[in-house]
Amino acid sequence: MPLKSYWTFAFLMFTATRCSADDDHEMEEFLKREYSLSKPYQGVGSLGSSHWELMGDAMVTTDQVRLTPDKQSRQGAVWGRLPCHLTDWEMQVHFKIHGQGKKNLNGDGLAIWYTKERMQKGPVFGNMDNFTGLGVFVDTYPNEEKHLEAQKKRYTPRTQRIFPFVLAMVGNGSISYDHERDGRPTELGGCNAMVRNLKQDTFLFIRYIRRRLTVMIDIDGQHEWRDCLDIPGVRLPKGYYFGASSVTGDLSDNHDIISLKLYQLTVLRSQQEEEEEEEEITIPSVDNFELLKFGLVEEGMSGIAIFFTVLFSMLGCIFLIVIGLVVYSHWKENQRKRFY
Numbered sequence: 001m002p003l004k005s006y007w008t009f010a011f012l013m014f015t016a017t018r019c020s021a022d023d024d025h026e027m028e029e030f031l032k033r034e035y036s037l038s039k040p041y042q043g044v045g046s047l048g049s050s051h052w053e054l055m056g057d058a059m060v061t062t063d064q065v066r067l068t069p070d071k072q073s074r075q076g077a078v079w080g081r082l083p084c085h086l087t088d089w090e091m092q093v094h095f096k097i098h099g100q101g102k103k104n105l106n107g108d109g110l111a112i113w114y115t116k117e118r119m120q121k122g123p124v125f126g127n128m129d130n131f132t133g134l135g136v137f138v139d140t141y142p143n144e145e146k147h148l149e150a151q152k153k154r155y156t157p158r159t160q161r162i163f164p165f166v167l168a169m170v171g172n173g174s175i176s177y178d179h180e181r182d183g184r185p186t187e188l189g190g191c192n193a194m195v196r197n198l199k200q201d202t203f204l205f206i207r208y209i210r211r212r213l214t215v216m217i218d219i220d221g222q223h224e225w226r227d228c229l230d231i232p233g234v235r236l237p238k239g240y241y242f243g244a245s246s247v248t249g250d251l252s253d254n255h256d257i258i259s260l261k262l263y264q265l266t267v268l269r270s271q272q273e274e275e276e277e278e279e280e281i282t283i284p285s286v287d288n289f290e291l292l293k294f295g296l297v298e299e300g301m302s303g304i305a306i307f308f309t310v311l312f313s314m315l316g317c318i319f320l321i322v323i324g325l326v327v328y329s330h331w332k333e334n335q336r337k338r339f340y
């Protein structure tokens with residue numbers, strides 16, 4: 001059964017490469033109040049008396065920090081006042097996006113930040129463009145797809161995205177977020193997340209540990225984290241600020257932050273890991289970003305990849321059968337000769 005064994009082999013290779021990911025070392029976590037925002041939001045928005053500062057149209061109520069109301073052309077943000085010097089951390093974001101608009105007649109989404117800059121206004125979900133650091137976006141409006149639809153060009157089902165879409169980007173101060181393309185050219189990865197107008201609580205989870213960035217979501221009310229993206233080799237400097245921001249345009253939504261909980265992770269490192277991570281990072285970057293993009297392209301071509309895999313495995317089988325036949329006929333020949 002050469003075909004079957006070929007597939008088994010291919011499958012084993014595939015799982016082997018997929019399983020080589022990070023194994024979980026022992027880890028402890030501590031809630032850091034100075035980087036967390038939660039009820040009753042004591043002092044938030046009043047001058048100088050909290051770890052958090054409001055900006056633009058953001059408003060604090062008893063139940064949430066509302067970054068924008070469900071009204072046109074608003075923008076708001078909440079920013080931490082203290083720079084964060086932790087090496088490994090985890091941010092749990094409890095948020096809510098809801099409004100009157102019908103599906104895809106709402107916008108624009110919200111962003112969670114870990115950046116050098118703070119309290120800036122701009123076009124990237126209410127924050128400045130060319131930011132320095134990490135942005136995780138919950139993009140609720142498909143700008144690019146709407147544009148293509150208007151031109152009667154469409155995405156193929158394979159490359160089409162379902163919105164809302166969660167996406168991560170690392171900026172170094174001179175990388176622009178392409179709003180018209182929903183950030184596709186600069187994305188590290190992402191996933192769809194139907195987070196709008198839900199009854200249950202919705203959470204986003206951002207973990208940064210040993211230079212590995214992991215984003216997960218919990219939106220089904222099942223208290224289970226679903227993988228969204230997981231990227232090694234993400235270099236983020238220490239001493240940046242946490243924040244959340246949002247913007248509405250012609251279309252709108254209520255964008256609420258219920259809590260931001262930041263945990264310090266205590267991770268055991270090997271000597272080698274410690275040496276590797278000794279050099280200080282000054283500019284955010286992602287190792288092999290080009291490869292990562294190439295990987296995404298490859299993923300998009302999986303149909304073709306499957307075609308070639310099948311083609312080559314069939315050719316391989318035919319080759320094996322031919323070899324087998326040749327060997328067999330030789331053997332038969334020899335047997336016959338021996339009998340004579």
Ligand SMILES: *[C@@H]1O[C@H](CO)[C@@H](O)[C@H](O)[C@H]1NC(C)=O
Nearest residue numbers: 171172173174175283285289
């Ligand atoms: C930022 O990243 C871009 C694209 O990878 C690169 O061309 C540029 O040199 C980087 N800028 C800095 C300051 O590192």
Ligand SMILES: *[C@@H]1O[C@H](CO)[C@@H](O)[C@H](O)[C@H]1NC(C)=O
Nearest residue numbers: 128129130173174175176177
């Ligand atoms: C952002 O960076 C790009 C490329 O470096 C530049 O062309 C653009 O003007 C910058 N935009 C802002 C708002 O600084």
Ligand SMILES: [Ca+2]
Nearest residue numbers: 139141143182
């Ligand atoms: Ca968008």
